[in-house]
Amino acid sequence: MVSVALLSNPHSTGNRALLPRIRAYCARNPDVFHYEVERVDQIPDAMKTIARVQPKVIVINGGDGSVQAALTELHGGRYFGEAPPPVAVLPNGKTNLIALDLGARGDPIDALENIVGLAQSDLAAHIVQRELIALSEGDSKPVLGMFLGGAGLADSILYCRHKIYPLGLPNGLSHVLTALAVIVTAVLGIRAAFLPPRPSEVRVSLKRGGQITGRFTLLIVTTLEKLLLGSKAEGSAGHLKLMAVEQGSGTLLRAVLASIRGRLGRAQMRGVHIEQGDEIEIEGERSNVILDGELFQARTGKPIVLRTTPPVPFLKLAA
16 A cells, blocks of 8 residues: 555646656655556556555646546546545646645645645545536536536636637736636627637526526536635535626626625625526537536537536645
8 A cells, every 4th residue: 555646647737847846756755656647548547556556645636627537537437446535636737726625735746745744644634525516418427527617718718728828828827818808808898809709698407496598708617615706605515506697798897896895695696696506407509618627518409417426535735
């Protein structure tokens, strides 16, 4: 048995500079079993091998897409039976919303060193339970993740990925430019070929919770503790948390101002929907949704179905 099994994706953007340091650290630490995958379809073999060394913690070194693929295989393949080890995530990639939720910030080597230190003792105080989103398309195998962006948010992510990142700018500046482009289109109503497209119309249905239809600047479904813009959906644990902000010159601005004042989600706001449910359907005409970096499309008559999984153990590094 080793203390930590580390699964790395060398093609993750953050690993282009980081991976030599990761390899050097692992070479000095026999308690770390390091497995690298070149492609997503290699993850099943990675999990089979990792299960043989029986680690106390599995650490994922990659962006949100790498985490999503690893979680899907880890809990879908059942390589560890009914009791998989807790998962930790290094702060890496361009967004890493999952790593932030688990308290992993700063230098990835420092985070890995912290995880190795924790694995030498009782982990109970650092283990948190998180429900995951199980996304299904028809009869396909569910894909697991924690954060789904749809409608205008998905279009903005794709705009950043295909139009802004190729410019070679720092990640922070790329995200600022994308945010400015979203403001120009959503708040000022300006349309141009070099700006994000107008969101497609989608229908969102909550099981036993009604239905909303429209064009949304933001559409978010998550199991993370907080939604985007700092809002927090209060209610029972184990629910999918939904936020949808309708397209309109003032709606997004009102939502942002309410967030700054700490009031978003505390009272009803015209054009802003914050709900919870245990099953959500998203349907539209070629409307994009992105689950932890992986792209899917909701189509008319072929909705994307989201459900929650049973609680999954994660290692939280900080409050």
